[in-house]
Amino acid sequence: MSYIHIENAGKTFRSEGKDYSVFSGVNLDIEKGELICLLGASGCGKSTLLNAIAGFDLVTEGKIEIDGREVKEPSPKNVTIFQNYGLLPWRNVINNVELGLESLKKPKDERRKIAEKYLKMVKLENFKNSFPRQLSGGMKQRVAIARALAVEPDIIFMDEPFGALDAITRMKLQDDILDICQNEKKTIIFVTHDIDEATYLADRVVVMTPNPGKISAVIDVPIRHFRDRTSGDFLHVRDKIFDVLSMKKETNIEYTI
Ligand SMILES: Nc1ncnc2c1ncn2[C@@H]1O[C@H](COP(=O)(O)OP(=O)(O)OP(=O)(O)O)[C@@H](O)[C@H]1O
Numbered sequence: 001m002s003y004i005h006i007e008n009a010g011k012t013f014r015s016e017g018k019d020y021s022v023f024s025g026v027n028l029d030i031e032k033g034e035l036i037c038l039l040g041a042s043g044c045g046k047s048t049l050l051n052a053i054a055g056f057d058l059v060t061e062g063k064i065e066i067d068g069r070e071v072k073e074p075s076p077k078n079v080t081i082f083q084n085y086g087l088l089p090w091r092n093v094i095n096n097v098e099l100g101l102e103s104l105k106k107p108k109d110e111r112r113k114i115a116e117k118y119l120k121m122v123k124l125e126n127f128k129n130s131f132p133r134q135l136s137g138g139m140k141q142r143v144a145i146a147r148a149l150a151v152e153p154d155i156i157f158m159d160e161p162f163g164a165l166d167a168i169t170r171m172k173l174q175d176d177i178l179d180i181c182q183n184e185k186k187t188i189i190f191v192t193h194d195i196d197e198a199t200y201l202a203d204r205v206v207v208m209t210p211n212p213g214k215i216s217a218v219i220d221v222p223i224r225h226f227r228d229r230t231s232g233d234f235l236h237v238r239d240k241i242f243d244v245l246s247m248k249k250e251t252n253i254e255y256t257i
Pocket residue numbers: 013015020022040041042043044045046047048049193
């Protein structure tokens with residue numbers, strides 16, 4: 001049995017006396033240590049599926065199991081990173097990173113040591129005494145990543161974490177995520193509607209289409225982490241995704257140089 005097992009999962013909301021199916025018939029198996037990107041256009045149910053796996057909002061059909069246990073509520077072993085950082089403005093950077101460790105009742109010395117280790121990992125060791133208002137968006141998201149890693153979670157759920165960042169900062173943070181994956185071997189489920197981001201980060205890209213949301217294809221990314229966004233292999237995987245989303249032009253354009 002896989003680590004995360006999703007079987008015939010569906011989610012229906014009732015609104016004004018009518019049922020509305022967000023996604024249905026979703027089957028997916030995820031192994032420990034995989035980085036899975038859920039990719040699709042706005043409204044295809046990516047966040048709803050992520051929330052169902054994380055236990056925030058349960059499926060209404062089928063089942064989702066993690067490590068053999070049906071998901072019925074959020075687990076303290078997992079963390080979620082959102083687009084809006086979620087930092088406490090009155091706490092400085094290191095105290096923000098220590099937040100989850102306080103809930104785990106770690107002694108103060110140990111908390112500090114762990115927080116410093118992860119701040120170093122996200123290259124913010126020189127900003128530990130700064131407050132969120134003094135940081136750029138990218139730095140804030142790095143603090144959120146350090147805070148998530150500090151509690152040594154089993155699974156990290158990321159819902160468009162870089163959606164509010166400019167393209168260059170976004171690419172730098174994507175590299176950070178790949179470094180972290182190599183060092184920490186975490187299971188990550190990452191929601192995005194950015195095809196390049198999914199191709200760059202994922203071990204497998206799960207492509208979803210709407211009305212109702214369903215999985216149209218699961219695309220293996222054969223070379224673990226390209227690090228080169230212009231390589232032929234990268235473009236090949238990207239092309240496959242365009243194909244699934246029916247976004248390729250019918251006719252091929254010929255270029256003459
Ligand atoms: N609690 C709810 N009640 C009713 N409808 C909902 C609820 N939550 C989500 N939906 C609907 O489900 C659909 C899918 O939403 P969801 O946020 O999962 O999509 P998404 O693919 O993540 O989109 P985006 O990329 O824009 O965030 C939307 O049409 C949304 O309005």
